Every structure is written in C-alpha cells, then in structure tokens.
Amino acid sequence: MSQSGPEPLLRELGAWDGELCRRQLPAVLPRLLISLQSEDWTEHIRVFRILTEMFLPHISLADLEQTFFSKVLPKTLQLFDNLMYELSNQAKGLTSQNTELCSTVRNVLQTVVQLLETLTSCVRVVCTLQACVPLESIRTLPSSVLYVIKNSFTHCKLCLRKPILFRNS
Secondary structure (H helix, E strand, O other): OOOOOHHHHHHHHOOOOHHHHHHHHHHHHHHHHHHOOOOOHHHHHHHHHHHHHHHHHHOOHHHHHHHHHHHHHHHHHHHHHHHHHHHHHHHHOOEOOOHHHHHHHHHHHHHHHHHHHHHHHHHHHHHOOOOOOOHHHOOHHHHHHHHHHHHHHHHHHHHHHOOOOOEOO
16 A cells, blocks of 8 residues: 555555455545545545545444544535635626636536535435444434535525626626
C-alpha cells in the first residue's frame, strides 16, 4: 500500500477488489478520513465516493455509526455548507454575459449533485442490508440527509424570493 499523499493512494484503490478493500479497511480508513479534510471540493467528493462505494459495504452493521457515519458525514455536511455559501455568493453577480461566472456556478452545482449522489449511495447501502437496522447503528445518516434536504430547499426558496440568475447588468 502506498505511503505518500492521497493521490497515489486514490489511484491505487482504483485497482482493488472488494475482498482487498475489506481486508485493508482498518489501515486505509484513517488515511481516507484525513483526506476528507481537504479544502479541494473535488478531492473531498472523490474520497467520499470511494469510502461509500468501496469500503462502506464492508463495515459491519454494529460498526456503521462509530466507524463510518460519525466520521464521514459531519465533514461532508461542512462541505455541503461551503458549497451552498459559494453558490449563493457567486450567483449574486451572475449575468448571462458573464460566462466565466456561469461556468463557476455550473461547477459548484455539479459538485453539489455529486455530493447528493454519494449521500444517496450511503442510504442505498443501508437499505440493502438484510438485517433490521437499529437507529443507533446509523444515527448520523438520517439527520445528515434531513439537513441536506432542508437546507437545499431553504436555499432554493431564498433564491426564488430574490431572483439573481441572469439579471441584465
């Protein structure tokens, strides 16, 4: 296993199968969690997706909250808040003539969509578990999903009150 920064590790993980992910989970998970602290939104989403798709299915039901959700989701919610803030800030000056700003807003929106898709994958993994899932095993997941839904709708509602997209300036 690679010992340097996150990029070589992320590339290396692309070649791993499910069994190797299961075996290496205790060693790799702490390193990936550190990578979630990155200010780079793209890297954060990439790590979140890898954690969800490759490692989450191998965590036992009893360990889901302590090992995964309580560590990953708060950092992801912080990213969500940062994205919403950036979206609000950038959209204030958005005009149809400002193609660079339009591109920036589009990129932020695409990152939000990727975050939502990966959060949905977390829910999907839990829903595929064969056992009845006690709430204490996934305590952070429902509150995180509700937080994102509520704040997404609040953001949209506020934007509708103050139309900002494509003003003529």
